[in-house]
Amino acid sequence: MPGRTGAAPQGLIHRHDLIAALDRATKKQVTIVSAPAGTGKTSLLRSWSEHSGRPTAYLSIRPDQYDAQLFWLALLDAVRRATGSSEPPPTAPGFNGPEAVKAELAAVDGEFVLIIDDLHELSSPEAIGQLTTLLRTLPTGVHAIVATRGLSTLRLQRLRLLDELAEIRGTDLPFTEAETRELLATAGITLTDRSLAVLRKRTEGWAAGLRLAILSLAGHPDPERFVAEFSGTDRTVAEYLLAEMLDNQPAEVQRLLLRTSVLDRVNGELAELLTGTRGSERILLALEDANAFVVSLDHERTWFRYHNLFRDLLRLELRRTDDVHQLHRVAAGWFEEHGDVAESTRHLQAAGDWTEAAQLLTDHALGLTLDGQAATVAALLRSFPSGAGVRGLALAHAVAELNRGRPDEAVAHLAVARADLTKAPEDRRHRVRTTIAALDLLAARLRGNFDGVIERVEALPSATTTSTADVVLSNDARATALLNLGVSAAWSLRLSESEKYLLEGAEAAREIGRPYLEVACLAHLGFAATRDSLTRVRQYCNDAVELATRHGWASEPVIAPAYITLAGTLSWTGEFDQAAEWLARARDAVPAGGEPGTQLLLHLAAATLSAGRGRYEEALAALMAATEVRMTGRHALTARVLGWMIELRVRLGQLDKARATLAAVDERLVATAEIRNAIAVLRLAEDEPDAARAELRPVLDGSASRNPRLSLIEAYLLDAHASRALGDDKAARAATERALHHAEPDRIILPFLMTGSASLLTGLPSHSATHAALMTEIIDATSVDPVGLVDTLSRTELRVLRYLPTNLTRPEIAGKLSVSLNTVNTHIRHIYTKLGVTDRSTAVQRARDLRLLSTGRN
Template identity: 45%
Template sequence: MGLNGPELTAKVGGEAGPGGVVARPALFGRLDESARVTMLSAPAGSGKTVLLRSWISQRRLAGRAAYVAAGREERDPQRFWLSVVTALRATAPGAGLVGAVTGAPGLDGQTIAEQLLGDLAGLEDELWLVVDDVHELGEESLRQLELLVMRAPQGLRFVLAARHDVRLGLHRLRLDGELTEIRDGDLRFSLAEAGELLATAGTKLPPSALAGLHQRTEGWAAGLRLAALSLAGHPDPERFAAEFSGTERTVAEYLLAEVLDRQPAQVRMLLLRTSILERVNGELASLLTGAEGAERILQDLEAAGAFVVSLDATRSWFRYHQMFAGLLRLELRRTEPGAVAGLHRAAAEWLAGHGYLVEAVRQAQDAEGWDLAAQLLTDHWPALHLDGQASAVHELLAGFPSGLAAADAGLAAVAAADELARGSLEAAEGYLGQAQRGSQSVPEARRGQVRLLLGLVGLLLARQRADLPAVTEQAARLEAMVQASGAGIAVTGLGEDLRALALISLGIAEFWADAPDDARPNLERGIALARQIRRPYLEFTGLAYLAATNLLRSTARAVELGTQAVELAERHGWASEPAARVASVTIGAVLAYQVRPAEAEPWVQRAERFLSTETEPAVVLAIRYVRGVLELARGRTTQALAAFEAGVPLSRHLASRHYLLPPTRELLVHSLLRLGETDRAARFLTGLNDSDEDRSHGTTRNSTAALRLAQGDPQAATAALAPVLDGTAPLAWPARKAQAFLLEAIAREALGDQAAAETALERALDLAEPDGVLLPFLLYPAPGLFERHVRHRTAHASLIAEIQTLLLAGTRPARSPTRPEPLREPLSGSEVRVLRYLPTNLTTPEIARELSVSTNTVKTHIRNLYAKLGTHRRAEAVETARALGLLAPSRTAAPA
């Protein structure tokens, strides 16, 4: 039947309530600017009809648009073409061109189509033929419509709507650029449009409730419309919106009538039996239905717009629209209640056998097969952990009845691992104890697997407590299990994976125990093995800690490795993992020590975002330490002191002394001295343990020297520093030793020993410049010392200039994140020496005198530097050299 004029306008509605139609200007615009043929293809209830009718109404096209609704009765070609003729004759352009046609027995649709082509040959105005529900047409009518589309005059434009793609030869139009396609994704309502639709029905939901409703309906127009109708006048609209699903009566009736009841028996059975799954493929569907050809059925359903969505490019995995899936599960329970548990169990076994471990456990839980679910989870937890799926494991554990973990040794071990990841060390130890006690009564066939779980969780617990002896012991036990391969261990093929985990765990424990030289090779071997066996989670964990160990060797390398770890974390969704925080805080530490607080802040904030003192005392202590360093770089001493004071007690949760505990104490004393609390600083140092290790540690001696200088006793300061400077009280990081030499220089100057002061200051600069570490010079300012030193022979004129600028300004401005092109060719040694003077105020002749070369030689070197750096001025050369790490380490962009 054709619709026009007032009759058409009366039909406009659908998504709208009493207030009118929801405006969809973006889609109206696409229809306005569409090619000669527009195809709307989307499932039932997607809003195709309402869109077309409201577009015709709002664009005032009723006089130029012939609308035909092709119902099932139009499968007869004659009836369809009579409707088309009637609708065209009702338009202004068609009224004078299209002749009347009277239905008669034997009247052929092809004849009518040919007559229309003749009648419209003289069409000069623009005329639209809108055919809705094209999928209802029979093959003969479709063939005749294709003839009209291909041979129609340019003035006749077609808008065709269907629930699925139809055979109209549209591929030729697509190639010629004469086809506009609007599909399901285009028709889905946005969150804002969903809110507007509800508002037209007189309902307003809070933003969170609206977002939940929009997510469940997936923007499906009919679902939103049905929700709007039900919500109008409902006494508790928020609760209704939260519970709204495909099982709601009006939605269920719609989907049954428009989708499910239209399917053949075989297709209906497939939909019902596979509705228990989160996603389905052909093989799994065939298993659950006992019938072949399931993949083809799923592909046909997707093509037909039957609320089936493909999940991959090869169209082998599919999911059902959430509301449709809800209806299917309800209908399955109604029609085959005795089959549901068996379907879940069969699906669980198939999924586990094909490596889809999380889905397998969920299916077993849905069947309430708790023994099967527990066995699947405990058998496959090692693989889930090695893949970084701690969040999924947490959700699976929550799906078991309360108290079951205490009764099952394997589940208790997994619960211990879950507490390590997101709970507390004490709770983890409690579950691990239950697992150890319960392991004595585990059947012989399961004991090997439980022993494996106990070893893995014990290793992780020891690692988080920074208990190096325990980590070493547990790693050896795991290695023995790998060597014994088999006997009672359900998970096979994990030998190399467990070796990589053990190596990385050893490296982490050694790092926290202040043995970086031991940690580094273990981490490197573990990372190499993780890459070889394709375990990105292990690689990411190793990279984060390898970055931290490289802080003591090269800050540029530390930043490079930390960035690699962060990129892996972002790619795989591991930003809340402890290792991600270690990588972020490592980068933040480098930038803070280089006195770049604006650039360091986002990295430290990123590390602080998921703090968990209960499970990660070692990591949290490191974050507190770097936060304090950053606040010192900002000149905010009170805030720095608070961070250090919060960090020191965390060491009590660890089995061995955290490597950052001594420097945390050192900077705590420094903060007290900057605040003028000399007596309190002295009491803190006096209160340290009487162990030789604490009192003789290099950082303690630095703190003592700073205290003595504050007390006006430079002689005592030099006595405290002597073991640090001669190496008997070593400091692993050159920057910390630079601090000792700087304190020595200040003390020697106070004692009037200018030569010794200059020697000590030059040594401090030697140690600081390779990594661009400037914080010590800001913490212990000595401007007069630098003023005199720059006039003497020094290899660090540019570094002194930066320090002097810092002392005047406080901090450096943030650098641009843009990195210049690499050097066109390497700099020579002479060019590097000249480059170091470019940031200073020295003239070319003065630089020549400093280097004991001719002015022409310096000019030649400067010209070469400009050419190699791709610059034209001195300031540009300095900035580019800094960006390339030639005057300071490479820039690091702030995290998002």
């Protein structure tokens, strides 16, 4: 909320010198406040924000924050609340926090302050690195203040060199005598100058010590004697003051503070459960107002935490008076009932109920990961005692290993889980079996064992109970299984099956509220649709990109398949600049050592782009990198990779290497269309056109296994080259016409470029050419003079004509062609004049009658 002026909150004072220092610091980009616990960092920041007069977002990081996503979600929520944004909170894993927060900050009009307190609680190296980047590149007018214990983990040396970093250290924070007197006065305590000086000297101006002393002094019958006897080490003093404070509090407050100290965060309802009394929220609010080491965590002041030192001392006292383990068990039950499985597991661990904690984590590890808490799962696993003392964690370990991209290690854990299945209670066996089956599918896919995924699908059991836990797990497992089936079918080139599975998976993900899974399904759907419609390919990919962007995952691996597919298909149609942009996005999103299938597709897309641009050595290097991707099984596109390697070696004049590559091809792949086409290219280079045509015959008659798009078009073009070499111009023209026929619906030009087929087009009769507009684009891409194509319309007019049958408006056509709207209007007027028509629909029909446009898809 925007800062406001007025009286200091109860228990806070105006530390004028420090507030002035913060005012000066905000002239720089970032301020770091680094000091030990209890030095008054939070109080200073709250007091400054209340009087700064600037819009301020304040985030206090909750203890043990392991997950980058949860940190960025909390920070985005703080910024949106401060700016009054009504955007709904994003959910699910992989949340791209830096982009979302930076965009929100950039939209702020005027100055804005971002305060992040308790940075030391952020245990995610990923989040620390991302926050460092954000702080280095804050939008103009935004200043950040970060408070932490000790030295900051942020790497902001560059800002220091640019004089854009201000620092306030622990030595700047001790209370002066004047501030100590004012602090005492706010509590209604008066001391002589001598006693005040003694108190400050013995506490060394330590804010926490002073506040503890004030709590004990309030109502003390002899404040001067108390100060005189106040001595000892920090630990001794703190324990003494804690006892004094508790003795001076009403019994219900003592009970609440002690029994809720087992929690890292507490609200009124949970406090009442642990204490068995009502009015807990009122007590917590009063304690915060009194600045008694209680801090609210949200704007509504419903969740609270205790100062770490205060909480630890309360816990020390609690051990002497209560059953701590039972309190943890009660808290665990409350958090599980309210859907916070991670916190529930932590309390079961604290209670020493290791078996129950292992069971709870195992049941929910997959769901936690799908919700973006994979790092929390890993942290919880580390909190279990080592050795064989705790059983039943194999599945949770498998989930963690799969998330780290280590399927081999996950498979070993799954074997242990499968062996332990007979020992599981009867009511849990279905749950465990379902999780094993779902993880088996994912492990097989990540290892590149696509046939194994299909084989394992029958192992996925159907639900046998209607318990909430079983239903949730079964829904998660089903949606995950459909995704893995769809991906594996796609990368086995069973594209029709793939599209069916992925559509079902996307729908299932929507129904159960798992947008991350929905994005994953949509991202792979584009590739599944490449068998017959680039229009549908782009629609699926665009839907995936839109949904991913909405949730902040535009740079996450989950969306990479859509980027790769767009890059590849845009290369098919000769739109190389756009293809390069999507390929760059894909490279940014794909992690090193990521999923093998995605790595192979990325290399193949890079090779496709380079080959289309005539950069054959770059294309060959990308294909060689694709062959080095480690897989347990075979990717169906391996044939395309090897076939294009052979063709590119021929184009580069490396015939011996082409022959060597062919000799090393697995005999099961030799009969595929991709390898047959490659052999035909080699035979043509060896001046054996008859052998080339014989090799192509199974591709053209459909008996060879092939991708029905690129391979068939390429085969017709190679057949045309072979026919021309044999002197059969009629057969060459017929084969070229067939290639154009199959390329026309989606304007595919890549095979024409890779086979050097522009010369085949110039030999076609100008008046019998059905695909004049497409031919013009192909020749444009090869920079060959279009002699004898179409005399009536210019090359540019033919390109405009190509878009008239579509639903694109004139401005959209201008955008596609990268020309002005006036230029498009001029060309359309010329087209109408030359065709003797007055409107668009008649122009399209006239062009089809003249065979300048195809009559439609066949």
